[in-house]
Amino acid sequence: xxQVEESGGGLVQAGGSLRLSCTANTAIExxxxxxxxxxxxxxxxxxxxxxxxxxxxxYADSVRDRFTISRDNEENYVYLDMNDLKPEDTAIYFxxxxxxxTYWGQGTxxxxxx
Numbered sequence: 001x002x003q004v005e006e007s008g009g010g011l012v013q014a015g016g017s018l019r020l021s022c023t024a025n026t027a028i029e030x031x032x033x034x035x036x037x038x039x040x041x042x043x044x045x046x047x048x049x050x051x052x053x054x055x056x057x058x059y060a061d062s063v064r065d066r067f068t069i070s071r072d073n074e075e076n077y078v079y080l081d082m083n084d085l086k087p088e089d090t091a092i093y094f095x096x097x098x099x100x101x102t103y104w105g106q107g108t109x110x111x112x113x114x
Contacts, residue, residue, distance in 0.1 A: 002026050002103040006095045009108030012085055016112070020080040022095035022105060029073040033098040036069065036080045038091035038110075045094065049080060063089075085112045 008020040020036065028034055035050030035058075049059045049069035057069060068081045078095065090112050095105040 002031075002097055002099050002101075004095050004097050004103050004105040006093065006105040006108045009093060009110045011111045011113065014086055014112055014114050016085050017081070017083045018085065018110060020082070020093055020095075020108060020110075022078045022080075022097075023076050024097050024103075026099065027073070028071060028076050028078060028097070031097050031099050033096075034071065034078045035096055036078075036093055037096055038089075038093045039107075040088075040091040043091075048093070050096070051078070082110070085110075087112045087114045 003025045006022045012018055033050055033052050036048040037045050038048050039045040047060055048063055049067055051057050051069055051071055066084045071078045092107040093110050094107045097103045
């Protein structure tokens, strides 16, 4: 079973930046897909950014040009660099890793104040 762990959330003012990090107990380069989702209060979980095994990357329209997803196979981490944060980015952010099944981290809170 793949265990997923996120870190890096916090409180930031609008316009600020944060980096989220995610690692797993298996080599991420073997995964079919990895990425980030988020869930705001009262909302459904939505995809933010994912990297596919072949290297393709997909971003939600709401974060394109502000967020960047990347991976470091040597360090076994997936990152989400978030710039120009807006209050509407406030949510719990979950790391997702897919290896047959889909595995989720416990989530990390990101709060953006106006």
